[in-house]
Amino acid sequence: RKEVEQDPGPFNVPEGATVAFNCTYSNSASQSFFWYRQDCRKEPKLLMSVYSSGNEDGRFTAQLNRASQYISLLIRDSKLSDSATYLCVVNIEGGKLIFGQGTELSVKP
Amino acid sequence: GAVVSQHPSWVICKSGTSVKIECRSLDFQATTMFWYRQFPKQSLMLMATSNEGSKATYEQGVEKDKFLINHASLTLSTLTVTSAHPEDSSFYICSASNSLNTEAFFGQGTRLTVV
Numbered sequence: 001r002k003e004v005e006q007d008p009g010p011f012n013v014p015e016g017a018t019v020a021f022n023c024t025y026s027n028s029a030s031q032s033f034f035w036y037r038q039d040c041r042k043e044p045k046l047l048m049s050v051y052s053s054g055n056e057d058g059r060f061t062a063q064l065n066r067a068s069q070y071i072s073l074l075i076r077d078s079k080l081s082d083s084a085t086y087l088c089v090v091n092i093e094g095g096k097l098i099f100g101q102g103t104e105l106s107v108k109p
Numbered sequence: 110g111a112v113v114s115q116h117p118s119w120v121i122c123k124s125g126t127s128v129k130i131e132c133r134s135l136d137f138q139a140t141t142m143f144w145y146r147q148f149p150k151q152s153l154m155l156m157a158t159s160n161e162g163s164k165a166t167y168e169q170g171v172e173k174d175k176f177l178i179n180h181a182s183l184t185l186s187t188l189t190v191t192s193a194h195p196e197d198s199s200f201y202i203c204s205a206s207n208s209l210n211t212e213a214f215f216g217q218g219t220r221l222t223v224v
Binding site: 087102 | 151200204217218
């Protein structure tokens with residue numbers, strides 16, 4: 001079993017759609033959780049951290065359920081510029097990050 | 110946010126040669142840096158953890174004699190791919206954490222092509 005598993009992609013959605021990504025992790029001692037965005041042939045960039053209380057940043061909402069070891073990302077009102085690969089990332093310890101395989105999102109006009 | 114600089118951004122080398130990739134934290138001291146590799150259409154895979162002043166810790170399946178890591182200072186870690194082969198062609202990327210470990214900062218990545 002992979003340490004971090006994500007929805008298989010790609011997700012093809014029209015502009016304005018709401019899209020949800022799911023992720024599960026296996027290490028119950030994981031310390032912190034993130035969603036990163038990676039554009040083609042570029043380095044990953046932090047989209048947002050994920051907290052148990054849930055957090056929202058504009059059109060993006062992230063949620064963490066430690067009991068079920070589940071992380072989610074919701075994108076509302078999708079824009080063309082949201083097209084990218086979204087990576088679920090878990091910090092095992094001391095900055096050591098384990099990446100999910102990524103879910104590709106393609107937003108169409 | 111903090112800045113991590115990686116150099117070179119791309120390199121083409123002949124099979125059998127060695128390639129050195131540098132990763133520098135420009136505005137903070139990074140006691141630990143991480144090296145990842147990403148093949149096309151795949152996610153980033155952790156190769157090794159680089160600790161300043163000590164030997165790197167390699168992930169299972171990563172050959173330590175082939176991927177030499179040196180972390181001689183708090184702002185510089187290097188990865189040397191020795192005797193490179195075409196199957197080593199990949200996107201190599203480093204990251205560094207600040208002392209709070211609240212976020213990892215990535216270098217721009219190095220695209221290695223071995224011909």
